[in-house]
Amino acid sequence: MCLHTISFWHHTVENNMDNNTLPSDYTQWLAEIKQRVAQARHKAVLAVNTELVCLYWQIGREILERQAQQGWGSKVIDRLGRDLREAFPDMKGFSRANLMYMRAFAETWTDFEFVQQAVGQLPWGHNVLIITRLKSADERLFYVQKALSEHWSRTTLEVQIKNNLHQRLPDIYSTLAQETLKDPYLFDFLGLGEDAQEREIEDALVRHVTRFLLELGSGFAYIGRQYRLEVNGDEFFIDLLFYHTRLKSYVVVELKATAFKPEHAGQLNFYLAAVDAQLKADDDNPTIGLLLCRTQNRLVAEYALSGIDKPIGVAEYELVRHLPENLQSSLPTVGQLEAELGDFELGD
Template sequence: MLTDVSGIIIQGRNTALRQIDTTQVITYWLVGRRIVEFYQKGKLRAEYGEQVLIRLSSDLLSRFGKGFSVDNLENMRHLYMEFPKVFKISETLSRKSSVPYSGLKSETSSRILSWSHYCELMKEDNLNARAFYEIESAQNGWSMRELRRQMDSLLYERLCLSKDKKKVKELSRKGQIIEKPEDVVKNPYILEFLGLKEETSYTETQLEQAVIDNLQHFLLELGKGFTFVARQKRITIINRHYFIDLVLYNRFLKCFVLVDFKRGELTHADAGQMNFYLNYFRENETAEGENPPVGIILTSKKNVVYSKYVLGNLNNKIFASKYKLALPTEKELDRKLRIEERR
């Protein structure tokens, strides 16, 4: 009884908080629309328009308190201009309605992000990337902090590296769609949250322990649908014991995903070992209706040509991706994107 009632109360509070966020965004969107209409109607010069905002900000602050600085009013204006499809304008409803939001209809309440989310999204100049982050935030329930981290780690650009041109275009319209194992793989994976330094010496065991200590962040970095199953999973064959670093499950792929950490460059022995693990899992762990397991080898160094020959013609799906312990720069990923386009 206590558990059920507590669940109802928590769900009600969460719904109320989401409704508050939605109402705030609608209010700010309407304020932004009014500011834009005022600018356009009066055809204000830039310097005069700035003075109007300063005066409006001062009046609103004295009447309603914080939240209406000049910068915030500018953000409200940009919200209306840059996110016109957040709401559908209902042209058939009466202007005389006393309900302030009756002229607006959101696509769904759950699709509207918080004001903080939109402020963060407006920092992204690439419109395709911005559309992608907006979709992913809504679909995955990212907090503003998680959204900021994904933007800082250039998730959109990293996904572009591993997709063809058609798939890249779909990212900004549909977000990340997972239909096959290749859709979940990124290159590189950014593990800056582990707190390890690129230049310092650390073992594979230390790397694995750091991942376990930051498991929530690691699963977020991996992407959609991943859940933790086991670490150092032991498998025994003819009295010989072997240990898999991490065993995960992806609900979209409906299969186990085995992860191995390698300090250094990928070798043919690493690929053979992962292939061995996958063969075992396919025969002994995979249930009826599930798809064959997938392997991901995370290495600190990766040679594309060598990896192609090491992983070619294996009977299992094995991917090798590089991991980085620091956030990438846009210049680094832009250079990689240009290299990929030339291939």
Template sequence: MELNKNIISQIQSIITNARQKAIRSVDIERVLMYWQIGKVIFEEEQQGEERADYGVFLIKSISDTFQPQFGSGFSVRQLEMNRQFYRTFPITNALRSQFSWTHYRTLIRIDNQDKREFYIAEATKNHWTARQLERQINSQLFERLLMSNDIASVLAVARNEKQPGDAKEIIKDPMVLEFLGLKREAAYYEKDLESTIITHLQDFILELGNGFAFIARQKRIHIAGDEYFADLVFYNRLLQCFVLIEIKTQKLSHQDLGQLQMYVNYFDRFEKQAFENPTIGILLCTDKNDAMVKISLPENNQTIVTSKYQLYLPSEQQLLDEVKKEIEKLDNH
């Protein structure tokens, strides 16, 4: 007699789930342990605040006492992180059970409270792994969204306090595509870039933002006997509309804008249902001329968005320079 394969599958599933829960339970307890140790250190340190070097002495003494028995979890550096953990998150009920210690270790390195609250809200809402959280911070997601939005609006969308009413509230400029693994000095055809995006679709959707679902690649469009092909088609459930993405590996031209506007018009007339919002088009390009874009599109344009892409993570100085440019633009209006 052979054992029923369904029974084997069920038992394997039970074992896997139990192991995952056990690992998760251990991780939750570890987070609480580090928080409690940080609390003890912080409170003791405050009592000896008249001695400037008491904090250093305290952490060194605790490390010397416990590290031989419990290992690197009681190194001076780890104990300093525990103290910082408690100082950053002083209310234990505010700790998120879905966050691992690796999540918190990344979050406590963020000095700006608004910025930290943004990443907490986004990581919670989107169930980011610790690796995804670190990647989003390294790609300066918060700063990129601030280029076309104010802090209050960015935080409100992140916390689900408001639904995005404008594509620019969730679409970043520039988009950072370092996960594609392409060399920035090389020349690529649009079809090559598109193929690589499809290969890394999960990462690309994460970079696009909240609420995106993939619909089609090279979507055929028939217009008066002629055939055209939209590079990538997505749907955004928050904006409740189709999102078309055209990839351009050269500098943006007004012909590119006209072509994308035609695709957007087609979707609005033949694909969109009555309850859905107007289609949005994104031109993903290596370079763009903001003045040309502004002149080429209607003044009340809400449907065409241009976004530069770059194949490497930006430095903090690059982002600061970009933010400064945006502020100067606002001052000049």
């Protein structure tokens, strides 16, 4: 290689190094792009929310019109709900109760333009709260306007309705945009679940737990994930449902990404009772519940057995173990579950 060629090569490398150096305004530019992305996502979420609310209004309006013209009753609504759930299994908005809310929604707000421009900006949960808790048209309109102008969350809206805000007019601020991002009807409509990032973590954890239980080879048979139960017209979804062939029992698995809360035990017991009532055969044993909760430092895993005299005891975020000794040998121990899931990573 001649001297001229070597000199040219060094000059090219130096230029490339200079070209790869971040410009001085890069940090500011990145911040501006991130802000634009956040704004665009927010606009997209609000637009999709409006489409969902308008869709629900249209369905409700058609139910009203067809009932008036054809005179059919609740059996058609039940059939419609079943057919829509079969066609769109990832959407949770087609229970009988929610179809009746759609009907009431369309009956309450007859002006579709108002739906598009006003109540369509509120999450569906807000709208259900307004039409079910308030009887006066003026009161409903008042809370719609306040929820929009003050950016109320659903919890704040519920509290203000309960406290008769329209008679006191306090000054309250909240985050409607964040509430919209959490609205389960919206994200089910999009096919993303309650929150895309949280759903990704949940999906990975569910896959991990499912694989672990099945690989134990102790009799777990997989039934389904987000297993749907309908109780008195309302829908509920079990995280994981198994059947244990040796114990002849259904096994309900509930996963919580947070520390244990007392309401988790109540929810689990409700699922156990519902499975016993709807799925358990006469010769099956009572349904077993497994609750997995992640605390700040470790995983709390505990069994509860439907039909055992309790309540579940809670102390220092630890559950009292209630599984009878004659069943413990057929199920993974709390220690095994903690060891398996304590080091759980998203990519597992």
